[in-house]
Amino acid sequence: MAITEPAAVVDARYSEPGATATAWSDALDVLTGAQIFWLSTVRPDGRPHVTPLLAVWLEEALHFTTGGEERKARNLAANPHVTLTTGTNALEHGLDIVLEGDARRVTDDAALTRIAEAYTEKYGSDWTFTARGGELHHAEGGAALAFRVAPRRVFGFRKGAYSQTCWRFPVD
Template sequence: MATNEPTTTLDPEFSAPGAEPTPWSAALELLENAEVFWLSTVRPDGRPHVTPLLAIWREGRAYFTTGATERKARNLAANPAVVLTTGRNALAEGLDIAVEGAAARVTDPAVLRRLADSYAAKYGPDWAFRVGDGVLTHDEGGEALLFEVTPVRAFGFAKGAYAQTRWDLD
């Protein structure tokens, strides 16, 4: 499960000589504090779809919202495979993370409440959700579906002293 310490591997082919693997704790810090993520899904015809969004990392999983008719929701109905990325838009410093997994819809009222509280705490009052019938609701945007990403693998791309780290989370 993703809350355990993952198996960590440094890929020497894509790392600088003498590079060390990035600790999972550094990846967690970035995942917990990042404000913007990029979600990659697969369209029913096989073409990729990428979009920026807000996400919460909590207890070893990622959570994001979308409208029921948005492209990402329609893609996930056909194929739950996703990659969620975040990091720094700089070449020589920082850390980029790509998390691979499967997204599943969350409808449990207790989980919806916890995540509604997490969104408001992290992103402020503009992202204050209420819990509806299996959805989150918002005065400005109607209903939002909540998805949970269970990660199976993540990659870290440390910059400066380049290091490509792989974390196997299953």
């Protein structure tokens, strides 16, 4: 199910004069190709929590996994609002992406199988999971919860020719 391509708006306050909006296809290239993302969640006491993780872009959303007892899983149980960031640490080139949305747990084994296949395709055989009982199970043991984050708003920070683009998405 493809969503309508979001409208891109350049924020002139944070862009060079004459900057144009970054194409959504450029943002998708970053979202699909990035190996590491940074997930920001909120602890139950309101303090922020940030952690690096692997994620895959599938069916118009980012998907990530975590153990059920990990801090991020406990945070998400209390507050599903998240930000995922990726990009480059270079100053003069590249495109950094900030994706905002709500993390929703995926428990359907058919959807989990598609997520597992996407992980193996992107990250290799060390990241092979089997979907069973609403969780992803690693061949070497251990279960993981999977979360889907459909974007509500995405920011693209182009470097070199500096520009900030914002894409907005419909809310479910």
